[in-house]
Amino acid sequence: MPETDWRKVVMNLRNLATQPTAEQLRLARRLDLPVNEKTPRPVAAAILRRHLRGALELPTPDAATDGAIEYIEDLAEQTGSRAPSDIEDSEEADAWVEVFHARRAADSLDLLQPTPGDIVQVATKDGDRLGEVASISADGQLNFRGGYGYRARPHRVQMVARVTQPSVYKEAHYKARQHAAARITNPQMIGPGHLADLEQWQVSGDPSKAARLALIDALETAQDERPMQLVLERHPEILAYLVTGHGGAYVVPQVSFHKYVADFLVAGYTSAGIQWTLVELERPNAKLTINDGQAAKEVRKAQQQIADWRNWLTDNLDYARRSVRENGLGLAGIRPDARGLIIVGRGQMSDAPDALRQRIEREQRVVVRTYDWLVRQSGQSRGLPFGMLDRELPDAAEDEGW
Missing domain, CATH: 3.40.91 (Restriction Endonuclease)
Incomplete structure (x- = not known):
């Protein structure tokens, strides 16, 4: 469920990105696997799956691609982390991507400290848009009022006006609502x-x-x-x-x-x-x-x-x-x-x-x-259930004229 307290989201993201679960740690110790208290949860899960693949009849993943390795290195640099070495397969690569996304989201939320109602500026391919924060997803993405699917990762947004800033909030809130309305693709479909x-x-x-x-x-x-x-x-x-x-x-x-x-x-x-x-x-x-x-x-x-x-x-x-x-x-x-x-x-x-x-x-x-x-x-009879203007063909020339 989406959260409204950014602190709780940050805490959960940091836990995911810095340590395994207690159950993962117990199982890894029994199997003598390279998992310790500092192994991120998704990476620990990937290591456990790799060593249990035969017993559980899991499919063998592909090798990690050069592109995936480069992306992980970029994410590590963005978050000030050390890039992992010896990534064995695509599952482990995906796990490290999840880890660095969580770290980046946690760092960005720490700086942004968003609360419901705050107005932020979102960078999109069509230009900057304003959004009114509604909640925060477990992966750190901000959800905005104004329609399903309207969300953004926190590192892509900047704070414009907080609810606690009445001098600038009213105008920003108004603009954010207009931007949200413009995102509705079929506004005419109303009940x-x-x-x-x-x-x-x-x-x-x-x-x-x-x-x-x-x-x-x-x-x-x-x-x-x-x-x-x-x-x-x-x-x-x-x-x-x-x-x-x-x-x-x-x-x-x-x-x-x-x-x-x-x-x-x-x-x-x-x-x-x-x-x-x-x-x-x-x-x-x-x-x-x-x-x-x-x-x-x-x-x-x-x-x-x-x-x-x-x-x-x-x-x-x-x-x-x-x-x-x-x-x-x-x-x-x-x-x-x-x-x-x-x-x-x-x-x-x-x-x-x-x-x-x-x-x-x-x-x-x-x-x-x-x-x-x-x-x-x-003075004409419609005959059909269409408006007189609607039933005219755009290229039809009428004898009576305009």
């Missing part, structure tokens, strides 16, 4: 119990005729996106209709990402988990492209907004997913690379806007559609 914070935003049913007409009326006079925001807040089923949500669809308006505000976050829950869409509204009377076929100002602005939200989510992922009861945003399973949806402008499809739309979808995972497209989708 129904994680959806409690979203219940107030759950939407059922298809868009009614009244909802569609309200959307059309708002479009007739809207000079900016505010009227569209209001009508979609009153009729969230228009946005919920766009996503696949066999287990529930959720439309959350005006989500604050501190200095940023997302117009809507839309989530669909299915057996494959929860999938989020980040929705940015722009002016209905805005242009989609400029003369050279590049994105117009409003489209570029919306792209930057979604990029800003994604960057914020990357830096605050644990906070975004954490339950409201734990002072989080309650956006269970959200990912920094969630799909984006920009609704902007009006009109039919033409060659230049359509090429731009496909490029943005391909390169940025951001879908660009017009308000006229939204009106059309709200």
Whole structure:
């Protein structure tokens, strides 16, 4: 079982690396084997197995390789120990590796003196990461909060902030939680119990005729996106209709990402988990492209907004997913690379806007559609249990346009 007191782990590691068990010592004396009070436990076990191999019908191990011998010499140097001589086989070599690992771990824990809650910096192949110490394994490895398998050997970490250092601990602890959240490979695979914070935003049913007409009326006079925001807040089923949500669809308006505000976050829950869409509204009377076929100002602005939200989510992922009861945003399973949806402008499809739309979808995972497209989708029958946006093929050209 993992331990929370580093002193106990160090004591056990030092005992393993410096002396045999009493039973090993008694048996070695009876057999007149080269084991004494200073023979490390794993090495004593290897010597006993070698001499009892025939009687116990144990398989014969391979000879120790040159690479193994060199590794043992390196470990001995790292721990200030004398490298063993005359290693007879691979089992004894493995035993000495275990011994030097234990010595290195004990020395590192002695220097680090970690306690649960401390924040350390972990050196990884992808760069340095922060971890919150949860416990210490018997082999000296530190276990971190935030998912199974998140651990590191103590010689690879540095102390950043102790629980007893409130002046620096709060910020380091926050960052460590974000790093732990980013390690979760399938965050969307959540259970129904994680959806409690979203219940107030759950939407059922298809868009009614009244909802569609309200959307059309708002479009007739809207000079900016505010009227569209209001009508979609009153009729969230228009946005919920766009996503696949066999287990529930959720439309959350005006989500604050501190200095940023997302117009809507839309989530669909299915057996494959929860999938989020980040929705940015722009002016209905805005242009989609400029003369050279590049994105117009409003489209570029919306792209930057979604990029800003994604960057914020990357830096605050644990906070975004954490339950409201734990002072989080309650956006269970959200990912920094969630799909984006920009609704902007009006009109039919033409060659230049359509090429731009496909490029943005391909390169940025951001879908660009017009308000006229939204009106059309709200009046169509789904037919299949898929959201109207989800069932569109990325490379399909629709007769009605955006």
